[in-house]
Amino acid sequence: MSSRSQSIVAFQITPETNPFQLQVSFESKSITPQAVGTNQPWYWTLDLVLCPVPKGPSQSASIIRLNASDSPHHAFLADGLERALRSSAPPTISRFIFPAQDGYVTRNDFLEQRLECCELVTRSESFVVPLQAITSIEPCQVTECNLADILTKSIGGIVAYSNDPALVLTGLNEQMRNRLSFPCIVPGPLQQKRVAWVQGRENIDVSRRAYQAARALGITLVIMDNEGHWLQDEAWSYLREAFVPLDIEIDNGLAQRIVDAVHAYPHRIDGIVTISDFRLPAIAKACEILGLPTSPYEAYAIAKDKAKTRMLEPDAHESFTVSSVKDLQSSLVIRSSSSLQYPLIVKPCHGYNSDCVSKVWNETELAEAVRRASARHADAKDANTNVVIEPYIDGPEVDINMVLLDGEIISCEISDDFPCDGDAEDASIDAGFQETKVVMPSGLPADERQALQDSLKRSVLRQGFRSGVFHCEARVRNSRVRYSNHDGILDLHPKSEPPSQEISVYLHEINARPPGYLETAAVSMTYGLDYFAIRLLLSLGSTEDIRVRALAQPFLNGAQFHLSITIMPQSRAGIMKTEDAAESFLDEHPEIRPQVVDYDTQMKSGAVLEGPAAASLWWVAYFSLISRQSRQKCLELVEVVQKNFSYELE
Known part of the structure; x- marks a missing residue:
């Protein structure tokens, strides 16, 4: 022919x-x-x-x-x-x-x-x-x-x-x-490998892509989680080879329990994975005992602790750590009050999802914020009352996801974390820092994106990592852009008077794992990068380097569209009456559905909503909204959704 x-x-x-x-x-x-x-x-x-x-x-x-x-x-x-x-x-x-x-x-x-x-x-x-x-x-x-x-x-x-x-x-x-x-x-041959996945996540809607990746790679999964976890049910047996009931509470014995479970399993296990921040050090310790591939335990222990993370940074002198209000008072005696540049940020050393993070404007608020943050994890099995106090950086916040292999960045993309309640100029101590929307690709100038990539690579290497998938959060100091409202749409725009100082990067945290499920799914759709797949392969060591390098290559032309992960927070307290608020919204606005590539409702009918003052940071729903035309069009769509999204309470 x-x-x-x-x-x-x-x-x-x-x-x-x-x-x-x-x-x-x-x-x-x-x-x-x-x-x-x-x-x-x-x-x-x-x-x-x-x-x-x-x-x-x-x-x-x-x-x-x-x-x-x-x-x-x-x-x-x-x-x-x-x-x-x-x-x-x-x-x-x-x-x-x-x-x-x-x-x-x-x-x-x-x-x-x-x-x-x-x-x-x-x-x-x-x-x-x-x-x-x-x-x-x-x-x-x-x-x-x-x-x-x-x-x-x-x-x-x-x-x-x-x-x-x-x-x-x-x-x-x-x-x-x-x-x-x-x-x-x-080139091959490629061999079937078996990975123990510790903590199976809360439901299939926030884990499906991870299990699909394992199957596509030819990796057999053994799920280790507490007795009664949903993945133990026969209905989900197609996702895994076996379910091993295991106490995965975060305590000093977790690593040894994992080691014992691996030894007791009748087949060879080639790697261990978790995407739970607080369990990462225990997984690393178990891998070291078993002789399985891993980054050093010490590196994960640093990444887990915001105080240890901050102390490794060149600007570490700007922050300090206390464990109680009494400890704070002692620190303030050493540090003159005039040396504290308000506003300050106060957060637990062992925190997640911006939980219990406060911006304070004076010493009274500082003491109250320390009291709250030190008590946040005081009763946990791995109790930690340490609190980080650091300057509030008035600059754009970003998520930086990178893949390192043998100390080399083989993939990196950056998204913009839009301002939240706590970023407001008049924000009170009670204003939260929960994400409102994450927009990709970033709207920062190219030189600022490069500065972020270079700086955060150095930060990751300082902690002791050489390979891995890393979800980092940082701000740009002295950025040439700022968030401002133009024609009703908030976005990054050039400052009228660019700062005379050089731009610099202020690290908030390094999470030595893929981003959360919402962002991992969004990155896969936007860039073609599957961080779950890459993380699974990295757990198997250097024998999988060739596949890691292959799958860490994004689309040749970059992002295929502008995407915003838009969070719909709890606006009121009560019992949710609407069966599925996100689905109901899309039924009422069918013209928007083609621009929604992903969505989920977390608070469905019967769920208890605590409202804006909720102690936990659970949202009602989210939408991943896209525009193939422009970032502006994407943000205009976000505005429409935020104005029209609603739900009923009993």
């Missing part, structure tokens, strides 16, 4: 059905992305444009017999064929992806994962199994006579519909160059 041809072809989907004719245009082509260690493309495509046969005298045609019941490749094509038979339907484009190199597939859902949210694609499906060995095939091997057999050698398929197939095919070529810009086929 030539690289481009057109003919009338008869297809028979199953032996029991009659053949039917379609006009088919064939075209094969290679696209730019290269395989690891070569200068050659790692795949080529075969496009079938399917249309009803034009009216006129009947024409003879060779019959291509498919076996849709046994072959996923044939079943995929059969779907497109049946739609193409409808005279009113636009032409069906079925694109099949073939390997141009031998090797092993990095993850078996490579096509679905990297084409997520691609407007041109109606459906995509990978045809490979995890860890599958791939044998290359050349376009010249394709003929009309052997098409049915050749299709079974393809590794994935795409379906699109358009009255202008040429335009769509050109667009698909561009999208595939952009999205499949990572080496999906790597």
Whole structure:
């Protein structure tokens, strides 16, 4: 078959059905992305444009017999064929992806994962199994006579519909160059590995992507969590090899309990993972005892503790630590009151989700904030009453997610944390610092983004890490931009008088794990980066470095859209009456649904809402809203959602 041809072809989907004719245009082509260690493309495509046969005298045609019941490749094509038979339907484009190199597939859902949210694609499906060995095939091997057999050698398929197939095919070529810009086929062999996942998360809605990643990578999961956890139920057994009941309370015995559970398990465990901040040191200690891959226990212990983190920074002299109000008074005797530059930030050393963080304006508020923060975790099994006191940095706050491998940044992206109640100029001690919205990609100037990347790499290395996925939070001092309201939309804008001082980075915290589920999902859709997959591979050590490097490559053109993770906080106290507030909102505003790529309701019918003064930072719902046009359009959509979102209380 030539690289481009057109003919009338008869297809028979199953032996029991009659053949039917379609006009088919064939075209094969290679696209730019290269395989690891070569200068050659790692795949080529075969496009079938399917249309009803034009009216006129009947024409003879060779019959291509498919076996849709046994072959996923044939079943995929059969779907497109049946739609193409409808005279009113636009032409069906079925694109099949073939390997141009031998090797092993990095993850078996490579096509679905990297084409997520691609407007041109109606459906995509990978045809490979995890860890599958791939044998290359050349376009010249394709003929009309052997098409049915050749299709079974393809590794994935795409379906699109358009009255202008040429335009769509050109667009698909561009999208595939952009999205499949990572080496999906790597040298091998790759081996099945087993990972113990400690703490299975609260429900499937905030963990699904992690378990999907494990399956796609060919990693067998053993879940370790408390007796009665939902993953112990048989209904969820497909997600894991086994559930091991284990006391995962955070105390001095956790590491040894994990070691004992691994020793007792009947099969070899190759790595251990958790995404629970407070359990990370225990996991590292268990791995050290077992001889499994890990970063040093000491590094995780520093990252967990905000005081130890701050003391390693070049500007450590600006902050100090106390453990009680009495301790504060002693510190203030040493530090003259005039040396304290208000406002100050007070936060527990062992905190999370900006819990119990306060901004204070005087010594009275400082003492009250220390009292609250020191009491926050005083009764926990790993009790810690230490409190960090540091300057409030009046500059843009950001999330920086980076992947390090052997001390080298192999991936980094930055998002903007928009101002929250505590950032207001007149914020009281009770104003919280819960995130309101996270927008990606960042709107900071390029030099400030580079400064963040360079500074935070140094911070991570100072703590003792060399490899890992890190979710960091920081602010830019002396930024050239600030948040201001233009035409009702709050966003970053250039300052009228740029500061004369050099920009610098003020680190808030380093979390030695992927970002939270909302942000990890958003990054996967925006950039094609799956931090869960990368973290799982890193837990297996250097044998998986080649897959880590492959999967740490974002889309070639960067973010595919502007995305805002928009948090809908508790605005009132009471019992939730609305069954599902996010779903109800989308039903009432169907015009917004196409711009919502992810959402969830946390406080469903029957949930108790404590209102804005809630001690815990649970939100009602969230929406990940996108615009392919501009950041401004994305923020305008956010404004619409925030103004119109509502729920009923009993």
